[in-house]
Amino acid sequence: MNYETVRDTNPTIADTLQEERTRQNESLSMIASENHVSEAVMEAQSSELTNKYAEGYPGARYYGGCEFADEVEELAIEYAKELWDADHVNVQPHSGSQANMSVYLAVLEPGDTILSLDLNHGGHLSHGHPANFAGQIYDVEQYEVNPETGYIDYDELHETAEHVEPDIIVSGYSAYPREVEFERVQAAADAVGAYHLADIAHITGLVAAGVHRSPVGIADFVTGSTHKTIRAGRGGIVMCDEEHADAVDSAVFPGTQGGPAMHNVAGKAVGFGEALEPAFEAYAERTVSNAKALGDRLQEHGLSLVSGGTDNHLVLVDLRPSHPNTTGKDVEEALEAAGIVLNANTVPGETRSPFDPSGIRAGTPGLTTRGFEEDACREVADLIGEVVDAPDDEAVVSATRDRVDDLTDSYPLYT
Template sequence: MTDLGAFTADSVDYPDFAVEAAEQIVEKRAEVAILICTTGIGMSIAANRFAGVRAALCESVATARKTRTHNDANVLVLAGTLPPDEAADIARAFLETPFSQEERHARRIGKLERGERLSEVSHLAEADPEVHATVVGQLRQENSTINLIASENTVSRAVREASGSVLTNKYAEGYPGRRWYSGCIPVDTAESLAIARAKTLFGAEHANVQPHCGSSANMAVYFSVLKPGDTILSMSLDQGGHLTHGSPVNFSGQLFNIVPYCVSPETEVLDYDAIESLALEKRPRLIVAGASAYPRVLDFPRFRKIADACGAMLMVDMAHIAGLVAGGVHPSPVPYAEFVTTTTHKTLRGPRGGLVLCREAFAKAVDKTVFPGLQGGPLENIIAAKAVCFGEALQPAFKAYACQVVANCKTLAATLTARGFHLVSGGTDNHLMLVNVARAGLTGKDAAAALDAAGIICNKNTIPFDKNSPFVTSGIRIGTASVTTRGMKEPEMQRIGTWIADILSDLSNTALTEKVRAEVAALTAGFRVP
């Protein structure tokens, strides 16, 4: 037993003692605590601001027993005005009474623990009200709208806590066990966990978890095995690829000789025979498979065959589908590619960051390119959050989540198709779809703005062979990762699809927009963000 004081009759600030006791409970340095002050009310308020603390102000033996059996209280708060003998009886009853294991009590405790106690921005509100307002605004937006941005998701509170943890204080150039700075044992442990979990999750020989973003991950691979001017065969941005796959405005397009491949104009899916012919003609050093707006399964064995035929290495950028790969609902590229890159914040549902997976033969080259080649100190708080998200993805529940993401996307796609909208490639196999709104006489820019006004958030997007500029576009991109995280399923997708179709069929109808906005608010009230 530890006596935290007070040790004199001098006036003290009771929150200090409540906080110390609560922190011992949270950090598992103590199983229970007893707090005493004049009324006990202030102590209860202060202690209950901590997640994991269940402080109960008790005035009798009966209430002490009840709060233990029903609430699993771990902090007893007593009024200082109680007679000593009575206080001792209450404390004894509290300590000797176990928690009931009845399902109803356990269920209610779970709901208590999911509730907010100590706000993740409580200190920010006082220190910087302007920035705090933006955080509150984002939370309100996420709770009151339907987020269909295919490259976004809704992370767990555990991921957010790791991202905002004291690990952000540590400078840790180098790798676990090989740092330039002392005092790296905690961050070494966190980074080693992230590496081990990433390798287990994807079955990879080597993982580098330090890239700050997906672009950094792609750059690390390029600079590990290519020289400026080398040829890369990759999917064109306007066909569904990514900026870092060779866009002229990106470093990749400025440093390397880019040969783009396209989808078939007729089917709007990849023509692997045409890709192979192009590869044999151009003899690239590296083939990049992967996309930011391609709704179909990628044939990694075929890409491997093409790479072998022309003597190229294969890199797969699975940024969009990493969570689906982890959940087993999309084939894994790891057995087929020398390199696999990804972000960690899309379907993988982690913090914003990058990851490189590679064969052991390339491990040293990749690590050396990331540090000291491209980056200095890694973001160890974000790496810890990556470890958390990899751990979450290793749980059985994540497979169910990934399956539901795809099921939701197919349902939403079918709803839009039934209303006469053309989907690029005719549908979807993954978490996203591209809707050709030009066939409905719209631009992607106008369509996205109209949906935004109704509380449905998506983005304008080019479609294959788009005649409009990237700032206007002929399509919108829709994804189901975030809404699935919030618990929505097929019935909600049908409603959302109907709302989208209604809005896009009558863009100028403000009454309809207001009606849908209200219905969206009513729906989202039952699906708050974690």
């Protein structure tokens, strides 16, 4: 893709798009919520469907000319049902956060109570942070991970639920490196008559491939992002049983958004279709084994991992035990200068500002898409460890940049 048509219209935008393509090619994306979609997904997302309004659902649109939009959306739904073994699927949400919003709108009233994991302990803004719509419309109570182990204490979650009597319990997280025991969350919800929303935004692909347990058929609602470990078109998804199908569909449209972004739905359909191929299971398995190799080697460098390791695609590093005077932002900026892109992140028991927290979060979905295996991830961990030890040393950062260049040349992304 050379953006020549864009260049004819706006050379500045074309240059910027090309620079972003170069940046992705020549750096290592380790932001746990990012991935690299196939060129087929990108082509679908830039299709003529971007021109089409399709308010409503297949067979019941408010506009004419939707026959091909219907076909694409029906395929996306069919593939999603097969991937996650779901009874009902809505593929229209523009994001995982809007998917969550639609569930809240479907079954809650303003002032109802959400019980969710605290953001500093690995939760997400859309689970009830006061800066987010969820925290402004609903009452929010929160549970935490055990500060000693880094694991969710499901017994304590159950006790908290009995104490606060929430209307909905949210499981699923943005910075939790361990497998989620959805059955135990469901037991807590059943005990107090609450709904259970499982947000699998990060692990959609791992669940689809069977390398992480699935909440489908356990939780009342399952939401997710479609562009992270599943590598499909950018957006969100809601799954539920038929009992809640009408309420969810009405909450998505017209409840929380107007017309679906049909070009993104096309990208979802293409990506879901790719995930049904046998190679995707191997990809998901390698994503997890790569994360374990990364985490183990980081610990060999003396870095402390929240919960002591990982079961999924990410590791969460607490810098305080080994580098008490170094913040996550210090490391994030130094690593980005070296060509490794990850993010500063809060950690359980956080004592610093979320804008300059005590940890870093690193994921392997993007590296695995490039073709990295465990040895290459160990090498990346070596590079991270060296930069963490000397984030202000320009010679170390420069040498790391050179080694990153070798890795990106060896594992090309887009040609």
